[in-house]
Amino acid sequence: MEEQGTTEQGTTAAEKPRRSDRTKSAILTAARERFAGQGYERTTIRAVAADAGIDPSMVMRYFGSKERLFEAALTIDLRLPDLTAVPPADLPRALVRHFLDRWEGNPTDDALLVLLRSAVTNDQAAARMRDTFARQVAPALAPALVPAGPDAPRRAGLVSAQLLGLALARYLLRLPAVTALTPEEIETSYAPAIAAVLNPR
């Protein structure tokens, strides 16, 4: 996803953009950890810069303000697959598998956890979550909602509720009954529930 059109002033050599990408990435990782652990109010540009091992002026150069840094930290690409390529009968399981891959595939990418945790307590993050649903989840799910119809968006909403609930129970609340399950067990048990909402009756 585009990161708010930050200008790359002073880029002269071919190597520069890659180094600035690494710097931005390090800032975003540090920011996500701070925002997740301390919340928006108590997080400072100075602390984020220290965590990323750079000068606070660099954070300001790349992101402009704490608010814009927060906005960038909340920008998530769910990387939803093209569901039109998946046979309808396999769709519910494919969705659950993608969800688990996205949450568990890369342990150092805690951006999803940060977004969800922030969204529960911060209005700006909740708005970003609604935006992520509208721009990424709803369009990706549209072809899977069979039969289509006027209630398709609402069914997409309830499928999202099911997957968000799985994230909440497994990664945030850590209910033992849910953390005890292997990804395969979750796929097997949860896919029929997703199917019941995607394809009613």
Add this chain to the structure above:
Amino acid sequence: MEEQGTTEQGTTAAEKPRRSDRTKSAILTAARERFAGQGYERTTIRAVAADAGIDPSMVMRYFGSKERLFEAALTIDLRLPDLTAVPPADLPRALVRHFLDRWEGNPTDDALLVLLRSAVTNDQAAARMRDTFARQVAPALAPALVPAGPDAPRRAGLVSAQLLGLALARYLLRLPAVTALTPEEIETSYAPAIAAVLNPR
């Protein structure tokens, strides 16, 4: 539910226990609002007492410490019905209906919202949520898990995940696709998904 065995010292007249119940209830309501809005760290006994219109010493008398006040504020009775009395075919819908009644029936009781919001960011609250699941949800769901079997607790966990996700999407994140639904529409759409996990195959 019992509130940590607070002693009612100085109770002499028959009216006293009821007045002290009202005072404790006012303190808990104020505490839940403060903890939900500001988090544990920034909430003070002084502020809670001011909100409840009483002296801070009364909060200390009833609850002893901020930590114990937080603990009491997180103590939730889900009031789950006796599911053994419900015909098996009606169980999934009855569960969804009870869930919606509990969340939407009494707008001034925001204890559930406080617990969920706190549990996402505070370890003590998350532990209380796990405890609530183990003591209230899992036993209540046990008779509804047909066929029973070694995976029954895990199915109870996945039913909880779905209901928690509904709470997250509808009351905390306020996804428009989910807030647009009437309780009856949610019952109709979500009950088959709950059934798919309660009674697999």
